[in-house]
Amino acid sequence: MVQKRLATVDTNIELHLHRTATEHRDLKVIYKINSFVSVIVKNIVGFGIFVVTDDEYKTEGLLHINKFQDKFIKNIEEYISIGDRIDNVKVVGINQESKLEFSSMHLTFEKKENYTDKNTNDLAVQELSKEVMEIKKVLMNKVGVISKEAENRILRNIEENGLITFSMAMGRVLENYQVDLGMLLIKEIENKMSDYL
Structure with a gap:
């Protein structure tokens, strides 16, 4: 007893x-050091993941990129998204701001199959836009204003055949291309005149 x-x-x-x-x-x-908890991903930044414990205390903390996996990780978003739950994350410390520090070195994360790097995509689009603007300038110096329809055809050709192929073909054509816009305008007027005869 x-x-x-x-x-x-x-x-x-x-x-x-x-x-x-x-x-x-x-x-x-x-939270005891070296204990395990489940967390919810609240934010992803270049140096790690801000999380909150998935328990009654909802304590915030950081899973630093250096403690995410036992290998070099360039972009955590290839593996984790905001709102994801991660189970069995290890509590490795408590900092001065009363925030937890975590490690998931013991876990294995698979890359997401449908992941596309938004920043890389945005940079590629920006670079392509700069190149298209340069092409438009060259063509405008030769023939004057480029219509929206002509600009759309330029973009479609670049998408289908590539920027280098389009640029090389454009250079070849422009070497010998002579245009007299006045003559083109007169021909157009002559064609319309026949409608009224």
């Missing part, structure tokens, strides 16, 4: 300590 009573007293003391720690948000008591 004495053994059972001691166990109950110990359990009650432990519960009281835990309740007190919870009320005062003493993270060192709530």
